Amino acid sequence: MSFKHAFIFFWVPFLFFGCSQNKIENHKTKDPSNSESFIKNVDAATFKNLVDSGQGIVLDVRTIGEVAQGHIPNAHVADIYQRDFMEKIQQLPRDKEVYVYCTVGARSSQAAKILLDNGFKKVYNLKGGIIDWTRNGYPIEK
Known part of the structure; x- marks a missing residue:
């Protein structure tokens, strides 16, 4: 097997699956003294109900260019790839639920773990991201 074929065989699947959404459905905090902290991956309908409840903070972790598209x-916008991401999430109130999303759910899954590790108690991640949100006909702003 040539180097080129070996590269494709081993690295292409890694790159493809490495960018897919995390399969963890529910992630509880590692702190056993705080059993009320969690991450829950939810579908678009559940996410919309949470957003409409007005009890939490909606957090978009996409790039500014993506946000501009809708x-x-x-x-609230805090691009997970920017240096000021941690600073921005530190400014959010920790006593509210956080409803986090991105394009397909992978970055928001990462952000959800960061939020939990930084003292947020109830974090909901939109499975399928804004793509699933718009597929269901829910409103977006530009």
Whole structure:
């Protein structure tokens, strides 16, 4: 097997599956003294109900360019790839639920873990991201 074929055989699947959404459905905090902290991956209908409840903070972790193409109304923006991401999430109130999303759910899954590790208690991740949100006909702003 040539080097080129070996590269394709071993690395292409890694790159493809490495960018897919995390399969963890529910992630509880590692701190056993705080059993009320969790991450829950939810579908678009459940996410919309949570957003409509007004009890939490909607957090978009996509790039500014992606956000400009359309975002969930009243979403806070904190690009997970930017240096100021941690600073931005530190400014959010920890006593509220956080409804986090990205394009397909992979970055928001990463962000959800970061939020949990930084003292947020109830974090909901939109499975399928804004793609699933718009597929269901839910509103976006530009």
